[in-house]
Amino acid sequence: MTNTFHPTGATEAAHRVRDVLGAGPVVVLTGAGISTDSGIPDYRGPDSPPRRPMTYQEFVGDAAFRRHYWARNHVGWRHVAATAPNDGHRALAELERAGLVSGVITQNVDTLHDAAGSRNVIDLHGRYDRVVCLGCRAVTGRAELAVRLTDLNPGFAEEVADVEVAPDADAVLASTAHFRVADCSDCGGVLKPDIVYFGENVPRPRVEEAYAMVDGAAGLLVVGSSLTVFSGRRFVKRAVGQDHPVVILNRGPTRADDAATLTVGSGCSEVLRALADGHTARRGSP
Numbered sequence: 669m670t671n672t673f674h675p676t677g678a679t680e681a682a683h684r685v686r687d688v689l690g691a692g693p694v695v696v697l698t699g700a701g702i703s704t705d706s707g708i709p710d711y712r713g714p715d716s717p718p719r720r721p722m723t724y725q726e727f728v729g730d731a732a733f734r735r736h737y738w739a740r741n742h743v744g745w746r747h748v749a750a751t752a753p754n755d756g757h758r759a760l761a762e763l764e765r766a767g768l769v770s771g772v773i774t775q776n777v778d779t780l781h782d783a784a785g786s787r788n789v790i791d792l793h794g795r796y797d798r799v800v801c802l803g804c805r806a807v808t809g810r811a812e813l814a815v816r817l818t819d820l821n822p823g824f825a826e827e828v829a830d831v832e833v834a835p836d837a838d839a840v841l842a843s844t845a846h847f848r849v850a851d852c853s854d855c856g857g858v859l860k861p862d863i864v865y866f867g868e869n870v871p872r873p874r875v876e877e878a879y880a881m882v883d884g885a886a887g888l889l890v891v892g893s894s895l896t897v898f899s900g901r902r903f904v905k906r907a908v909g910q911d912h913p914v915v916i917l918n919r920g921p922t923r924a925d926d927a928a929t930l931t932v933g934s935g936c937s938e939v940l941r942a943l944a945d946g947h948t949a950r951r952g953s954p
Contacts, residue, residue, distance in 0.1 A: 681917075681934045682942035685889070688913050688930045693770035695885040696760055697903050701892020701918055702936045703778055705754040707747075710892070724865035728802065731849075734858065739844035741861065742817050743825050745810060748778055748796055756891070757784035759940035764788065766947055770885050773878045775893060775900050777863050790878050792870055792899060794863040803857025813850060813859065820848040870899050882906045887913040892936045895922040904928070 700710030726733045761784045763769040771788035772781050777796040781789045797810045818825070824847065852859055864870050882888060888907040895901040895916075904924040907914050913929040916922055917939055925931050932939065 678934065678938035678942040679946070681932050681939045682946050684930060685915050685917065685932060685939065685943060686946065688915050689887040689889060690913070692768040692886050694768070694887040694889050695770055695881050695903075696772045696889045696891055697893060697900060698760075698772060698774045698776060698781070698891045699893025699895075699900065699918075700776060701894075702756045702940075703751075703754070703776055703780055703892070705756065705935075705937045706751045706778075706780060708751055708776075708778055721866050724868035727860060727865060728858070735847050735849050736844045738817070738849050739821075739824070739847035742814070742821065742847070745796060745814070746825070749811075751778065751780065753780045753784035754937050756937035756940040757781055757786070759937075759944035760891075761785035761787075762944045763940075763947065766944075768947060769889075771881045773881060773900075773903060775897075777861075788881075790874065790881065792864075792874065792878060794861070796861060796863060798862035799859050800862045801852035801855060801857045802860055803852060804855040806852060806854050807862060808853075810861070816850045816853075817848075820850060864899070875902075878903060879906055882912075883910065885912065887915070890914065890916040890918065890922070890924070890928075891940065892918055893922065894918065894920065895924040 700708070704710055722733060722737055727737060757780050760769060760772060760781065764771070764786055771790065772786050773790045773792055774781055775792050777791065777794055779791075779795055779797055798807055799810055799813050800807050850859060851857065882903050883906070885907075888903065890900075890904065893900055893916075895904065901924050904914055904916075904927055908927050914924075914927065916925065916928045916931045917934060917936060918931070919933060919935065922928075922931070
């Protein structure tokens with residue numbers, strides 16, 4: 669039976685999480701909620717506005733949709749590129765170095781776990797900093813594409829003074845009809861961010877790698893995810909099936925609360941920092 673816990677402070681929450689998960693090592697599944705303190709809004713948080721992300725079918729099937737996407741992305745990706753890891757990301761990297769976390773499976777594409785120093789990271793939904801050609805499958809850096817898009821659309825980003833940045837490095841623009849899209853420089857094919865879109869499947873080898881990470885851990889800690897989509901929720905099911913303890917740390921309910929050993933309704937950064945500091949304190953005690 670799930671134990672729902674609403675702590676009075678981060679230290680109290682960290683104690684409860686540690687009591688359930690034990691000495692580890694545990695695998696951590698992260699969602700958009702861990703990156704909100706870095707200035708990247710989430711999709712489904714309690715205060716998030718309704719969003720309708722572009723689907724894979726729309727992107728590949730309609731040149732106008734692709735133009736609109738790349739125009740928004742050309743403005744929005746700069747915001748994500750400029751963000752820095754927050755205390756939650758840094759705390760997970762510290763816990764990994766201490767041997768309490770075996771690895772991170774992230775649903776985010778912002779690469780902030782890497783930037784914080786986490787070494788064993790599976791980017792479940794891809795990475796915003798790479799672009800793939802749907803024809804020849806060549807992969808290039810997003811920064812390289814930015815130079816090409818700027819050359820094709822001089823002054824475009826500067827014309828847009830007020831944008832809403834979305835979690836997938838998009839920005840909401842009023843009109844994109846005059847934007848020019850870059851094709852693959854190798855084969856002329858369609859370029860797509862190396863990100864798993866809605867309506868697209870996570871590559872099976874990546875899923876199997878994540879399953880193996882869950883299988884080899886002593887428990888699962890979910891951080892900042894509503895677990896609305898199955899691509900993340902399946903790892904809770906996997907852990908439960910092996911009788912591993914599951915702790916969900918998230919502001920607001922999730923679709924897997926009934927399967928968790930413990931749910932904690934607190935901020936990600938504060939509790940993860942308390943976990944890392946608590947371990948350091950115990951290790952330094954005589």
